Amino acid sequence: MTDRILLTRIAVYAYHGIHPEEEKLGQRFYVSLDAGLDLRPAAEADDWKRTVSYDRLAKIVVDVSTERRFALIEGLAEVIARQILASYPQIHTITVRVEKPAAPIPTILDGVAIEIVRRRDG
Numbered sequence: 788m789t790d791r792i793l794l795t796r797i798a799v800y801a802y803h804g805i806h807p808e809e810e811k812l813g814q815r816f817y818v819s820l821d822a823g824l825d826l827r828p829a830a831e832a833d834d835w836k837r838t839v840s841y842d843r844l845a846k847i848v849v850d851v852s853t854e855r856r857f858a859l860i861e862g863l864a865e866v867i868a869r870q871i872l873a874s875y876p877q878i879h880t881i882t883v884r885v886e887k888p889a890a891p892i893p894t895i896l897d898g899v900a901i902e903i904v905r906r907r908d909g
Contacts, residue, residue: 789880790826792838795819796886797845799852803863806891810856814889818848818867823880839875847871860885860901868905879907 796817802810822839829838847870857863864883871881881904888898 789823792822792824792826792841792844793820794841794844794848797848799849801852801856803852803857803860803887804891805858809891814887816852816860816863817886817888818852818864819884819886820844820848820867820871821880821882821884822871822875822878823882824875824878839878843874844871847874860887861903864901864903865905868903872905872907876907881905 796819799816799818800813801816802813803816804810804814822844824839826838829835848867851867851870852863855866857866864885868881868883871878871883882902883905884900884902886898886900890896890899892899
């Protein structure tokens, strides 16, 4: 069984996309994380130092999303996943979901999203 830390729909305003107007105007994106790790040591000790800081995970999302421009939200998700796995050895699985509610698609829809799952090697 895997314990999980979930961060849901972190909102960022950024300039990702393949169209010139996306680079110029920007738009809102939502990023959600599902981090798999063993939370028992933190829970049993009731000690925040034995878990992964939620605010630091959120900061990685905001920093990667706003400091760099990606043509694809897949690329954004990949870099977020890599950075989280590199920063927190106790996380063995990370799922990153990126939602793009204002995707420039000529149809009526609530948005588009991608989701990637990355596991630590070994």
